[in-house]
Amino acid sequence: MISIVIPCKNEAENIPPLIDEIAEHLGDRDIEVIVVNDGSTDNTAEVLTGEAAKRAFAVRHLRHDASVGQSLSLRSGVLAAAGDVVATIDGDGQNDPKYIGPLVDKLLEGGPAIGIACGQRIKRKDTKLKQLSSRFANWLRGSILNDKTRDSGCGLKAVHTDIFRRLPFFNGTHRFLPALVIQEGYDVVAIDVLDRPRRFGTSNYGILDRGARGALDLFGVWWLKRRRHKMPVVEEIPYD
Template sequence: MSGAAGQEELRLSVVVPVRNEAGNIGPLVAEIAAACAALAPFEIIYVDDGSTDATPAALAAARRVQPTLRVLRHRASCGQSAAVRSGVRAARAPLVATLDGDGQNDPAFIPRLVAALDAAGPGAGLAQGQRVGRKDGRLKTLQSRIANGVRRRILRDATRDTGCGLKVFRRAVYLGLPYFDALHRFMPALVAREGFAVVHVDVVDRPRLSGRSNYGLFDRLWVGLLDLGGVWWLIRRRRRIPDLVPADGG
């Protein structure tokens, strides 16, 4: 950021993981900036997860017209969870919003998620988007419903749709979570594990702006079950969180 705004404490960092999304960069960056104008000062962090198309050039062009944009790049693709983590670690604001880079997540809902988290108070760690009007194909939608149903039964996380990329959370809470691949799909259960509340906001899904999916479908029946088992184990192994009190000489 530049000028006087650059001296202010940032309120929000918007993290967007992308891989081979050249056609979606410019339009989505502009939408994010417009949606977050009332939340200024903010920053936008794109994490290029080893793209092999014109994504780097598109990001460079977007930076020339959008001073709030920062760009990180993975030398090789490490996956969506890794890209989100890189962005959150680099974020300079206490609140972080995430959304997918294909345009299916409408950034117009970011202020609602921020407002929901603020209204819930410091005891809440995550505002989770819940998609309505899904625009994915029938197979992907069916797989998602099955996976979400199995997850809810096992983890009891009271979340209808953890796969929605639209989230707003406290950076400090995220950095305290155990990191693993697919972390972003289990955040409600893990945030609750740390003793924080999770609030839910319905968001309207829309078709991707251009191109096709570049991250493979979450393998809901095989790898997804292994991840689910691991998260279940983590929750079961969690013990009472210590409540620290001042001590003499401390």
Template sequence: MAPDAGPPSVSVVIPGKNESENLPELIEEIRVALGARAFEVIVVDDGSDDGTDRAILALMRERPWLRLVRHAQSCGQSAAVRTGLLAARAPIVVTIDGDGQNDPAFMPALIDALVAGGPMMGIAAGQRLKRTDSGAKRIASRVANKVRGAILQDGTRDSGCGLKALRREMFLLFPYFDGWHRYLPALAIREGYRVTHIDVVDRNRRHGQSKYGILDRGLQGALDLIGVWWLKRRRKRIPSPTEISIDG
């Protein structure tokens, strides 16, 4: 099926700020990776000032499956991912970072793992091998993930990987907070869904510089971790509702 023939079966959400150089290459790689699937790609421009919107609009002229949603001012990665998920038209959504470090070649494996797991498989989450970040960032991330995993018990080795496939209907159940995109597996488990993991290989950033530091992410992450732990503690049972009709 051509990517523009009928409603999409997969929506790809790309959050990005000032990624005008990376996004055109990434979008073409996504097209190749998804092949004959019916898909759409939603770029969420998080208040860029480098002409990201103009670059995407130029691409949209020959790509009917490409969409652009723009934040008037930067609201952060979590808000951008959420905006894209709300705008998505497909039941399965794949998220991928806009800096080009996530490889779209792993998208089919994530989608297939999600579908194979049945309706209660909520997320197929990428877990990065051969990280390309600096040594300090890798150490900080390793420590943070071990602490988070010990507290939340979500079985996720790498919560920061932006490459995930998830069910949109499940996402609509989640409470929102800034930083939320790093806790999607724990939030899925809280709603009674299951999580599976796929190893993916990280790449070097092609253009620009990373927008994240160690201290700002670490301090905020500690507060978020407490919040998600509290949310899990405050849910004792997951309802299994059945509608009863007068006809039995």
């Protein structure tokens, strides 16, 4: 089973078309959709009630009593997931669900050495300022962490559930998933994905506040990398 985790805050208008596309591209697979409602103040709850009633696959609604951000929303979804693989996608519609299947296939084709498959956005639809800040952040992160992806901020990812649950969670985890997976002893694969403009609403994340938090998080992940021992191969020896 693939557990598709969608963190969202005030994305009621974007949810139905996004789930329509998931049904179109993944309706023949064993899936569940977990929408993590991060303290929304719109009618997200009512929209999800309607979506759950009409879908052939499970549409689950996890609600936070207060907004805690994207990373902890992913954590809630991952801990609740019933699938062997977790696929993540943003709730604003900028990520195209047609790439979820190829990401999962790329992950599984890589065998046990591969821990995560990442989407890498091309033809970005954000403002020029946001594109430039993202490009610089990705260059800096890649230079320091060597995390084998040029776009760790893309919301489209596929990760083995058991590996995902072993990762440290903090306010910013979602920007460093490839590096954290590498620290667990696994490798990273990636595919290019086309970016899309947001359908409805406005972004819940700003450039300056995200940049300040990201710099601190980058130092923290670098520290974890420096302090982490090489992961050993563990073998249980049977008694004669």
